[in-house]
Amino acid sequence: MGKKVALTGNEAAAHAIRQIEPDVIAAFPITPSTPIPQAVAQFIADGEMDTELVTVESEHSAMSACIGAAAAGGRVMTATSANGYALMWEMLYIASGMRLPIVMAVVARALSAPLNIHGDHSDIMGGRDTGWIQIIAENSQEAYDGLIQAVKIAENKDVMTPALVAMDGFNISHAIEIWEMEDDKAVKDFIGEYKPLFPLLNTDDPVTHGAWAPPNWYFEHKMSQLKGLLAAKDVVAKVGKEFGEVFGREYGLYEAYKLDDAELVIVAAGSVCGTTKDVVDKLREEGQKVGLLKIRLFRPFPYKELADALQSAKAIAILDRVSPAGAQGGPLFNEIRSALYDTPTRAPIINYTYGLGGRDTQPIHINSVFDRLKKIVETGKIEKQFDCLNLRGEWR
Amino acid sequence: MSEKLLNWDEVLIGGAIKDPGNSKNYETGSWRVERPVWNPDTCIQCMFCWVYCPDSSILTNEEGKMIGIDYDHCKGCGICVEQCPSKPKSLKMVLEAEAKGKTEEELRKEVFSK
Ligand code: SF4
Ligand code: SF4
Numbered sequence: 054m055g056k057k058v059a060l061t062g063n064e065a066a067a068h069a070i071r072q073i074e075p076d077v078i079a080a081f082p083i084t085p086s087t088p089i090p091q092a093v094a095q096f097i098a099d100g101e102m103d104t105e106l107v108t109v110e111s112e113h114s115a116m117s118a119c120i121g122a123a124a125a126g127g128r129v130m131t132a133t134s135a136n137g138y139a140l141m142w143e144m145l146y147i148a149s150g151m152r153l154p155i156v157m158a159v160v161a162r163a164l165s166a167p168l169n170i171h172g173d174h175s176d177i178m179g180g181r182d183t184g185w186i187q188i189i190a191e192n193s194q195e196a197y198d199g200l201i202q203a204v205k206i207a208e209n210k211d212v213m214t215p216a217l218v219a220m221d222g223f224n225i226s227h228a229i230e231i232w233e234m235e236d237d238k239a240v241k242d243f244i245g246e247y248k249p250l251f252p253l254l255n256t257d258d259p260v261t262h263g264a265w266a267p268p269n270w271y272f273e274h275k276m277s278q279l280k281g282l283l284a285a286k287d288v289v290a291k292v293g294k295e296f297g298e299v300f301g302r303e304y305g306l307y308e309a310y311k312l313d314d315a316e317l318v319i320v321a322a323g324s325v326c327g328t329t330k331d332v333v334d335k336l337r338e339e340g341q342k343v344g345l346l347k348i349r350l351f352r353p354f355p356y357k358e359l360a361d362a363l364q365s366a367k368a369i370a371i372l373d374r375v376s377p378a379g380a381q382g383g384p385l386f387n388e389i390r391s392a393l394y395d396t397p398t399r400a401p402i403i404n405y406t407y408g409l410g411g412r413d414t415q416p417i418h419i420n421s422v423f424d425r426l427k428k429i430v431e432t433g434k435i436e437k438q439f440d441c442l443n444l445r446g447e448w449r
Numbered sequence: 450m451s452e453k454l455l456n457w458d459e460v461l462i463g464g465a466i467k468d469p470g471n472s473k474n475y476e477t478g479s480w481r482v483e484r485p486v487w488n489p490d491t492c493i494q495c496m497f498c499w500v501y502c503p504d505s506s507i508l509t510n511e512e513g514k515m516i517g518i519d520y521d522h523c524k525g526c527g528i529c530v531e532q533c534p535s536k537p538k539s540l541k542m543v544l545e546a547e548a549k550g551k552t553e554e555e556l557r558k559e560v561f562s563k
Contacts, residue, residue, distance in 0.1 A: 150463065150464065151463040151464065151465075152462045152463030153463070213462055213463070250462060250463075250465075251462075251463075251465045251467075258467075259469050260465050260466065260467055260469070261465065261466035261469055262463070262464075262465055263464070264464060264465075264466050264472075266464055267475075269454060270454070270460070270464075272457070273454075273455065273456065273457040273460050274457075274460055274463075274464045276457040277457050277458065277460050277462065278463075280457075280458070281462070
């Protein structure tokens, strides 16, 4: 049986890593994820886990060390944030292209400039096309549970693709919450033993990793890689269900919160979903048909399932914790709107950017989103397709 | 390379290669603009060319003596010619276009008689 603990999101991630006990963990500090490798280093020093800690001089090197260790045949993990994650960018492609099931905790944070160390989704959204599985957590419990599941998902023989579990910087990483920590042994039993496919260290069966592929090979390999990433969708659902059977907390591709008959729907990912659920509860008490679609799996993007879940909506607002950067709306908006194009329900759909660089998003702001959706349904008109929450001055 | 290439759903995961040394089958020599021509008469068998060739394209016999050039893989960088210490040099570069269609013997005569 698990036990209730009051610890931060970073500590939740560190305990998950301790229990997973990977062969190798690469460590390079960056706020707000620094406490993760710090705690893991302490666990190792105290003899609580038997893992090789590789201290490196940059995040680029951290991911490189992970790639080398994973190609050698090890179970490998690391953690990072923001500019560190961005510095890994090149190596993230190499990890996924080589089909190495590395698991990483990303404490999501704003990217410079101006310099800001607080939470938003600029980092993970910037790396959304690197071929990694991306799972986004709402709170410490989901960060902990997600990391354990990620190991099993990434190492599935049909998947063999690296996975990251993201949690919001500070909102989750530094906030103390009560969550349930499972038994060490139960976690180890759940993830099982890792049998690498082509370990470099197996000298009886020599193999080349990281060879070049000329134009008559590269395309085939990239599509084979894509198949592995896409296969993760079913595996995420399967592992989420198994996790529920063992630990009592079941996970799917997304979470439908009071969505069944919801007409006014917010789609969001991460810690803002907690606030949104509170608002949904209040408005439901008033008899309003409101709901939340919480994104859990962002890559591969389960567009069909998400579109199906939105069919009762009469108006939808997508919250992106990142600037659209010149696109027609944020990344989540683009994905959801594209997913709905093929469905009979073409509910009006609007986009908000919120929470950049750690800006607060409170119930009053979520309420304003539902008010706007209500108005759209009443008037049949979208006055603003894109807007901002809690920005000083009106966005125009 | 006449063998059938694999389809996307047949390739090995992650671009791993299970038959080591298959780069031998990849003929990098087709990129060449100039080629080195060897003159055995003045060669002092110092093996500098063998040490410096970045493509392992200097051919040797069982006694470890230089016996010619592997034109399937020689990319024509000219490093062997640069390094060859014999006087006159025992390796010279010629344009690939001019070398085409000539035997090794004909080329040698032409290049080293100048
Ligand atoms: S030209 Fe370059 S590649 Fe060719 S044999 Fe000489 S050193 Fe090797
Ligand atoms: S470097 Fe010149 S002299 Fe030395 S072995 Fe090669 S061809 Fe002969």
